[in-house]
Amino acid sequence: MEETILLLLLLPPLLALIIVVGIIIKAAAAAAARTHRQNLPPGPYSWPIIGNVPHMLKGPHIYLTQLARSYGPLCSVKLGTHLFVVGSSPMAATEIMRAHDRLPTYRWVPKAGQDGLQQYSLIWATECTHHWKLLRSLCRTELFSAKGLESQSCLREKNVDSMVGFLKRKQGSLVNVREMVFAVTVNILGNICFSKDFIELESGEKETSRGLRGALYRLMKLGTTPNIADFYPKFEGLDPQGLKKKTSEAMDEAFDVWADIIKERRNIREAQKGIDSAGGDQQDFLDTMIGCGFSDLQINQLTVELFSGGTHSTASTIEWALAELLKNKDAMFAIREELVKELGSTTCIKESQTSKSVY
């Protein structure tokens, strides 16, 4: 009886204490959030749980342009459970990539690309493994170093020559610049990796076609489609939009394109084992990868990443540069002058000539 009275007496102060402690914790959390927010660039109001996802779904490029107009070149935006800092000017990009390089080197990898092959991935690697370091150093030495680039110059010149021939044949008719540059870039990479052209320049625009062109288009579209699983990682296993499945199918389609080439090359190398070629054979990147002991899966993953990283990026940059030149007559005039000065009347363009063009 006495215990019950004591409990009844203590209950109101206990409840008051719990409420006061609750208020203090909440106020401290709000203050911490404010301090945290103070260190962030400005950004739009974000709704609980969904953040700014609905705006993003209308088109990330449109929404991010609107944000840059409203909040300047550096802003923060919440997408689902993730907070993003967006840089949208050359200066902001330079600052992020150069001054704070260590933070973005932890690359954010879209869930659609995480299909179990990341252990062999260069661009979509989620961890800096031993294999990832090997891939980086292999690409740097063989493909992107001055020596590597120099050794591929004749392959690029050959493909640019085909493009100039194609443009001559098309004189007076419409040309889809993006499609043409895309095809030329696929062929340049095709020659570097497999000593093979994969796309006929004359084959025209076939975004939905099967084969390498179609697979690379699909990969680009799937990789840039906003994915709910990226905003709410808990949904990753469900793959709600089927993006992971479709990405995996598109990658398999690309792998099929060169499967026979890899098989044949392995057979040739096996047959030639022990025969001294006296270093006379021209090696392509496939030879280098096989020479490094890569499995077919490792070759497939690296190659598809090089093709998907190098083709649309180049095609859209050139299309954009040409569109800007059309808008800016002075720049177009200066470029024409310089080309006439460096190249004269020849249409057979050498890289050594273009590198002299300062404009």
Ligand code: HEM
């Ligand atoms: C105008 C054309 C291009 C643009 C705008 C572009 C843009 C980029 C960007 C922004 C990155 C990320 C850099 C980073 O996270 O530090 C990157 C990485 C990469 N790009 Fe490109 N790229 C272009 C052409 C190419 C080409 C032609 C290739 C292949 C032949 C290529 C292959 C790669 C690879 C392999 C990586 C990952 C590098 C690494 O992790 O070491 N890119 N690119």
